[in-house]
Amino acid sequence: QQQAVAILVPGQFNDHAVGRIDRTFSRVWIERPDASLVTDEMRRAVRGIAAFGGINAALIDALPNLEVIANFGVGYDSVDAGHAARRGVMVTNTPDVLTEEVADTAIGLLINTVRELPRAETWLRDGSWARNGNYPLSRLTLRGRRVGIFGMGRIGLAIARRLEAFGLPIAYHNRRQVEGLPYEYHGTLKGLAEAVDTLISVAPGGASTERAVNAEILSALGPNGVFVNIGRGSTVDEAALAAALAGGTIAAAGLDVFADEPNVPPALLAAPNTSLLPHVGSASEHTRRAMADLCVDNLISWFSERRALTPVPETEKVKARS
Numbered sequence: 298q299q300q301a302v303a304i305l306v307p308g309q310f311n312d313h314a315v316g317r318i319d320r321t322f323s324r325v326w327i328e329r330p331d332a333s334l335v336t337d338e339m340r341r342a343v344r345g346i347a348a349f350g351g352i353n354a355a356l357i358d359a360l361p362n363l364e365v366i367a368n369f370g371v372g373y374d375s376v377d378a379g380h381a382a383r384r385g386v387m388v389t390n391t392p393d394v395l396t397e398e399v400a401d402t403a404i405g406l407l408i409n410t411v412r413e414l415p416r417a418e419t420w421l422r423d424g425s426w427a428r429n430g431n432y433p434l435s436r437l438t439l440r441g442r443r444v445g446i447f448g449m450g451r452i453g454l455a456i457a458r459r460l461e462a463f464g465l466p467i468a469y470h471n472r473r474q475v476e477g478l479p480y481e482y483h484g485t486l487k488g489l490a491e492a493v494d495t496l497i498s499v500a501p502g503g504a505s506t507e508r509a510v511n512a513e514i515l516s517a518l519g520p521n522g523v524f525v526n527i528g529r530g531s532t533v534d535e536a537a538l539a540a541a542l543a544g545g546t547i548a549a550a551g552l553d554v555f556a557d558e559p560n561v562p563p564a565l566l567a568a569p570n571t572s573l574l575p576h577v578g579s580a581s582e583h584t585r586r587a588m589a590d591l592c593v594d595n596l597i598s599w600f601s602e603r604r605a606l607t608p609v610p611e612t613e614k615v616k617a618r619s
């Protein structure tokens with residue numbers, strides 16, 4: 298029965314997920330998630346989508362028999378979940394299975410930024426150590442820092458637990474205070490930035506966080522300030538960040554995510570006080586396999602038991618059609 302269910306898989310997708318989809322469903326491929334590429338045959342047949350985000354209202358509307366969108370990733374800001382909910386389409390994501398990996402990456406990026414480890418390694422590899430002597434002492438340290446977490450959710454908490462073990466005080470900002478947490482809560486991002494010197498953003502993308510980290514927030518962080526972004530590039534005003542780094546408004550930044558990936562603003566690339574990663578927060582074979590399994594398990598559960606395993610909040614109430 299399930300062999301007949303057509304799942305649209307746009308663009309490049311995880312190999313393990315593709316293998317499992319091919320064993321369970323009939324896979325339909327298009328080059329990118331774009332409504333103009335949908336053929337009449339797809340329009341009739343497709344009942345599910347498995348994708349790395351990028352699903353807009355036009356694509357949802359191009360597929361009248363669509364029932365479920367299984368997003369590969371916990372962040373689903375590039376899936377129009379509000380529109381899906383209105384159309385009665387379920388959206389699922391991949392929470393929890395990537396939490397510890399992304400928190401590990403955040404800590405690595407923080408240390409790389411503060412202690413300049415990638416630059417120190419380059420110093421060794423390019424012969425500078427042998428030629429010029431020791432790598433210069435890092436201006437910055439984690440010692441004595443106060444850390445603020447913007448987005449104290451699953452990953453934010455996993456980062457906080459790690460930093461507690463480092464002996465650093467932690468504060469956070471969410472729209473709502475989390476009950477039972479021992480960390481200082483700030484009702485505004487500005488209040489948080491004023492209270493700390495190290496800001497880690499792990500908030501979701503989307504309209505409510507768009508460019509939330511702007512010139513005012515960076516200025517509140519101060520000249521010893523370190524900004525780390527492991528959440529989404531859209532939450533940062535990148536031009537303001539580049540200016541703050543160049544002018545000494547803050548000391549350094551570590552970024553895994555950018556507003557227009559894979560394009561990185563030249564000013565951030567050229568800055569001597571940035572540590573930059575190509576969106577590798579969850580990118581280990583181990584964790585991507587777990588994400589692939591949860592993505593495909595959501596599709597299997599939807600079509601065999603008529604329920605999603607990990608629905609996003611917007612579509613929690615969407616019911617299976619039959």
Ligand code: NDP
Nearest residue numbers: 372448449450451452471472473500501505527528578579
């Ligand atoms: P959660 O939903 O568990 O946590 C998100 C937190 O952000 C919540 O505590 C929420 O609290 C807070 N938040 C949301 N909107 C706002 C807002 N407008 N203002 C202030 N706080 C806000 O998600 P996860 O921890 O699982 O994941 C977080 C994000 O990390 C993902 O959405 C994704 O974008 C990013 N990510 C990045 C990865 C990478 O590779 N770099 C990998 C995985 C995830 P409240 O609702 O109370 O405001």
